[in-house]
Every structure is written in structure tokens, then in C-alpha cells.
Amino acid sequence: xxxxxxxxxxxxxxxxxxxxxxxxxxxxxxxxxxxxxxxxxxxxxxxxxxxxxxxxxxxxxxxxxxxxxxxxxxxxxxxxxxxxxxxxxxxxxxxxxxxxxxxxxxxxxxxxxxxxxxxxxxxxxxxxxxxxxxxxxxxxxxxxxxxxxxxxxxxxxxxxxxxxxxxxxxxxxxxxxxxxxxxxxxxxxxxxxxxxxxxxxxxxxxxxxxxxxxxxxxxxxxxxxxxxxxxxxxxxxxxxxxxxxxx
Amino acid sequence: xxxxxxxxxxxxxxxxxxxxxxxxxxxxxxxxxxxxxxxxxxxxxxxxxxxxxxxxxxxxxxxxxxxxxxxxxxxxxxxxxxxxxxxxxxxxxxxxxxxxxxxxxxxxxxxxxxxxxxxxxxxxxxxxxxxxxxxxxxxxxxxxxxxxxxxxxxxxxx
Numbered sequence: 001x002x003x004x005x006x007x008x009x010x011x012x013x014x015x016x017x018x019x020x021x022x023x024x025x026x027x028x029x030x031x032x033x034x035x036x037x038x039x040x041x042x043x044x045x046x047x048x049x050x051x052x053x054x055x056x057x058x059x060x061x062x063x064x065x066x067x068x069x070x071x072x073x074x075x076x077x078x079x080x081x082x083x084x085x086x087x088x089x090x091x092x093x094x095x096x097x098x099x100x101x102x103x104x105x106x107x108x109x110x111x112x113x114x115x116x117x118x119x120x121x122x123x124x125x126x127x128x129x130x131x132x133x134x135x136x137x138x139x140x141x142x143x144x145x146x147x148x149x150x151x152x153x154x155x156x157x158x159x160x161x162x163x164x165x166x167x168x169x170x171x172x173x174x175x176x177x178x179x180x181x182x183x184x185x186x187x188x189x190x191x192x193x194x195x196x197x198x199x200x201x202x203x204x205x206x207x208x209x210x211x212x213x214x215x216x217x218x219x220x221x222x223x224x225x226x227x228x229x230x231x232x233x234x235x236x237x238x239x240x241x242x243x244x245x246x247x
Numbered sequence: 248x249x250x251x252x253x254x255x256x257x258x259x260x261x262x263x264x265x266x267x268x269x270x271x272x273x274x275x276x277x278x279x280x281x282x283x284x285x286x287x288x289x290x291x292x293x294x295x296x297x298x299x300x301x302x303x304x305x306x307x308x309x310x311x312x313x314x315x316x317x318x319x320x321x322x323x324x325x326x327x328x329x330x331x332x333x334x335x336x337x338x339x340x341x342x343x344x345x346x347x348x349x350x351x352x353x354x355x356x357x358x359x360x361x362x363x364x365x366x367x368x369x370x371x372x373x374x375x376x377x378x379x380x381x382x383x384x385x386x387x388x389x390x391x392x393x394x395x396x397x398x399x400x401x402x403x404x405x
Contacts (some may be wrong), residue, residue, distance in 0.1 A: 040336075084253055092332060212332045212335050213331075233281060233284075235362075237325075242346050244295075244311045245321070
């Protein structure tokens, strides 16, 4: 075999290997549903916790009762976006990106979840991270996601940090063309006495093409003093205010 | 597909959608508690827009308000509002309010007596009303106008 022929054979082998790899990854995914666009859940999940309280441990009930809804614990301000069961956190929109062997979920608060659907299994010991470590599979048109390795300090609303060894299972499916149903089961032994199970709906946001960044960690937060950890109402006028109206 | 759902499930879905419609609201209570604002009081003030600070996590509206007993003198009022994201969903933009615009603001006053509070609505000279996002109303479990509505679930064909 000449040098050129060997090179040609090598290129062909690489191409075939790449095809097999890609095809193999897609092969584990079914015909995927249309989940394009952005999805909004508003604060429906947060309100579901009001109407249907989770099975909080007693000491966590006491701690939660001492917090105002929406209160941020000291030291948690300006933390990274975290996943504790709700893809839109509690207020922002989210999207799905389908690639071979993987679903990526992002939200407007900066969350990125990489969910591998290529058949791999969860690691025995997942390094804690903001989004956790996720694998998924399709049961028909329902995406089932299992997540572990969530950072113990990730905040589940005003119930506090989710704690160690949390495990979240989601079943996500289209209920109708523009309505997504998510069933989320959260096992968080430091926080709950039993698995918390709740269902919430999300709606496809009409006409929305681009994310609206929702970075709550601004350099100038007039409502919260990151140094003291206390809320405030900062009325220091902006430096560039125009003068009052002329008479 | 959904039209094939059993009637009971569909009715539950409609209820759930209705619940979602009621609860899908603007920037909610995730950032802070709003406890510095008096949820039991609503005030109204008219003035001239000094600036709309279009920023996260809370936009701020600055308003010059004429002092009633001192001609030519103005007070500067500050109004907290929701996040850029939530306000955009409610129809706001960075140019919704411009310096010099005359507006009327309904707000929950700040408890410590300073001039301002959390914006509930801003009424423009042409009568249009921009709803604020967040505020003590949310904290107390009463949702303001929905930022967007979930599409209605289809009725069962049964």
C-alpha cells in the first residue's frame, strides 16, 4: 500500500469511527419532541410550596419560619446559579438544547445543566457542583433525569441549603404543544424527612428568541448589603441625575 | 395528543393551568423579603421622572416631586421595582420612562418614612399603566398581574 493510500485509509477509518460515535449517541435518543423556544414557570413552583408544604425536618421548619419569604441567607448573595429541582429556579425562563447523547438545560439566571442521555451511569461519587451531575433517558416522549452531586449549600428557596446527598429525579413531558409538565421528586435527607414530590407546569413563552439575562448579582444592589448580609433600601441618588424641572 | 386525555385528567390540568395562570407572576420573592415596605399602605404621588435605573436585581425609578408648600422646590423619591427580566415580561423596557416624563406612581411606602417605596404601578401621561414587579404584595402571597399566561389546556373531546 502506498503512503497516500495508507493516509486515505486512515482518514476513512477516522471518518467511519466518528460516524459510528455520533450515530451511536443519537441512537440512544428517540425521535425528540419539539421543546424549542423558552419556557416560563413563573413562581408556580415557589407557590406550590405554600399550598403543599414539603416534608421538612423539624429543625428546618423552625429555621424556615424565622426567614421571610425570599430572604437570602448571609453569604449566599451573589452565589452561582444552582439547581435544586426547578429549571427556571423560581422565576426565570429556561430552554432545552438537544445534541446527540445529551440534553442541555440553561436558564436566564446562568444555570447550565448537562444531562447525558448516551447511556452512561451516574458516578458513585459525584463531585458537588452547582448544577449537580445528571444523566437522563427517554421513556417514550418523557425525559427522565436523575441528578446527584448537588452542592450542599445550594439553596432550596427559603427552606435553606439542600444539604448533603440530595438526589432529584425529574419526569418532563409535553402535556400539550406549548405546556410542559415536570414531576420533580427530591430526596434531601438533611432537609426532608421523606421524598418531596410535586408537579408543575411551564408554558412556552410566545415569540421569545433570546434570553433576558437575569443576573441578580449586580455591583449596585440597592436592596441588599452584601457586606452586612442585611436588606436595605439604598436611596443614594445616581450620580448622573438631571436637575429638577425648571419652573 | 392532549385531546385524548381522560376528562378527569383534563379537568385537573385546567385547574392546574388556572393555578399557574394565577401564580405565574413577575419577579417574585426570591431576592429579598420586602419587609422594609409597608404592605398595609398604598400611596400615590405624581412627579417628573428623573431617571429609570434599568438594572438588576432591581430597577429603580427616581422621581422629582414638587414640594407643596415651597414653590420651586422638589423632593426626590426613590422607587424599587422588579428585575429587568420580570419587567420586560410585563412590557417595560429601558426607555419606558424618560427623564422629564410626568407620571403618577402607586407604591408601598418604605416603613422608615423616607420618600419612596416599592413601585406598584406607574401611570403615564397617555393613561397607560405599567405594573411593577415584586413588592410586598408578593410576599404576602397575593400575586400581581401575571407576567405571561400559560396557554390554556385544550378541552377534552370526550
